[in-house]
Amino acid sequence: MAKTLKEAPITTASARSKLPNGEYARRLDADAAIWYRRGKRGGVWFARWRNHGAGANYLQAPVGPANDVNDKPTDGLLTFAQAETQARQIVAKARQEAKAAAAGPVLTVRLAVETYVAERDARDSRRKGRTVRSDAGQRLRRYVLGQDKRGKQEAVPGAKLADVGLHALKESDLLEWRKALPEELKGTTEQRLINDLKAALNGAYAAHRERLDPTLPAIIKHGLKADKVDTDEAAPLARDNQILSAAQVGTILSAARAVDDEGKWDGDLFRLVVVLAATGARFSQIARMKVGDVQRAQGRLMIPSSRKGRGGKIASTPHPVGKDVLDALLPATTGRGNDEILLERWRSKQVRGSIEWERAGRGPWQFASELQRPWQEIRKRAKMPAVIPYSLRHSSIVRGIRANLPIRLVAALHDTSVPMIERHYGRWIADGLEDLAAAAVVPLVPSENADNVTVLRERA
Known part of the structure; x- marks a missing residue:
């Protein structure tokens, strides 16, 4: 002035x-x-x-x-x-x-998200060897950027948040966006969406710190922080009916073998379910296993680390398995190179001008959704209508806990963290340590005749 x-x-x-x-x-x-x-x-x-x-x-x-x-x-x-x-x-x-x-074109939430989606799409395409749209990109397009009509999907307008400049972003903008999300959105899906948006905004700040207010990371943190569950009861990740005994896992595997034979999977389906049950690993990890990851002499499988987190992990984790599991995998390793993908399946294409399908070669399993249809047949044959593929992971973790393995070892074998194990499997930790806790019990209540006891003089 x-x-x-x-x-x-x-x-x-x-x-x-x-x-x-x-x-x-x-x-x-x-x-x-x-x-x-x-x-x-x-x-x-x-x-x-x-x-x-x-x-x-x-x-x-x-x-x-x-x-x-x-x-x-x-x-x-x-x-x-x-x-x-x-x-x-x-x-x-x-x-x-x-x-x-x-400083140049105004940085908006839309620009930050579009940049992040492009990076995620490129990363997933590079991993799969073909052009794909990442899960993060699909979520962010639907609930932030907006998307045009595609097939049976109706057009979705972009969120009001998308046009907010990062220089003017307020915590209230993020809270209003969260409040406007559909109520029917699953809690896990909503949290993944929030994590994606948080990563996009933090990435934009890291790339343009000189142009943005230094308080932006705090705004992002508090505006997108996880909601606290207002309850005195912890909600475990694994429900009781998803923890399977060894006998129940055997029933699942028997059903998988039968469905494999009837569907002419040539053992591909059965071997996939065997590895899921034996290791408790995620589908995405197992799908990346190589033939060389089956180490028969050492009696173990080398499980590739998940791509969760920020990196810094070891390439793979050894997981001991029995001879029965190694024998089941023998057809997938015999005569094949160590660098080939271990678990494959037949690909089919429709015959031109016909309703028939024919095999068009073999390739690796790509998506967990490929297991969805045969899994329906597996649980129907096993007479376990509520069981899900992830129950094999829950059951593997709980088996390790009940065997009194150190929690740190259980976490390492399943490529997760000790806090995650303690948070979601605390009940089974207490059950598994019950015998140890019982050994520490000592009599505390004095008998009714304690007053009549005469204490002998100690020896000098």
Whole structure:
């Protein structure tokens, strides 16, 4: 603001009532001021600040009508203190936007998410050897960016959040977006979506720190933090009916063998389910196993590490298995190179001009959804309608806990963390350690005849 700015007594209603019609100012800082304009029908507040960009020397914006009756807060009328606060906010926002625009195209949530989606799509395409759309990209397009009509899917408009500039992003923007998510959205899906958005915004901040406010990471953290569960009872990840005994796992494997034979899978389906049951590994890990990961002499399988987290993991984890598992995998290893994918399946294509299908070669398992249809047949034959493929992982973890293996070892074998094991499998940890805890029990309650006992003198 010009140094010759003449300030006027406008801080109280009484002082303003003595002023003739006109405009009067009070300095906010060296380049900005809160102004009061007095007219026949009352006074109004507005902010004016120096424009350091191209164009006019000064910019201004209305603040609101003035309370010229008294200095108490009134609906619709602003005291000097209220007007000053709003004026400072207006000036700060304008300067922030001007700074962001001067540094290049304005960085928005949409741009941050689009960049992140492109990176995830490229990464997943590189891993699968063909162009694919990542799960993260599909979620973010549907609930943030918006998407056009595709097949039977209706068009989805973009979220209001997408057009917010990162320089102006507030915690309330993120909370409003979360509140607007569909109620029928599963909790796990919602959390993955939130994690994807958080990664996109943090990635944008890391790439453009010089252009963004240093408080942005805190806004992202608090606006997208996980909700606390308001309950006194912990909700375990694994339900009781998903923890299978060894006999039940055997029933599942027998059913898988039968479905494999009937469906002419040539053992591909059976071997996949065997490895899932024997290791408790995730589908995505098993699908990447190589022939060389079957180490028959050592009696173990080498399980590739998951791609969760930020890296820094070992390439694979040894998992001891029995001779029965190694024998079941023998057809998949005999006569094959160590670098070939271990578990494959037949691919089919429709015969041109016919409704028939024919085999078109073999390839690796690609998606967990490929197991969905045969799994329906497996659990129907096993007469276990509620069991899911992930129950094999739950059961493997609980078997290790019940065998009193160190929790750290159970976590390492299943490529997860000790806190995760303790959080979701705490009940079975207590059950598995019951015998150890029982050995520590000592008599505490004195007998009724304790007063009649005579204590013998100790020897010198």
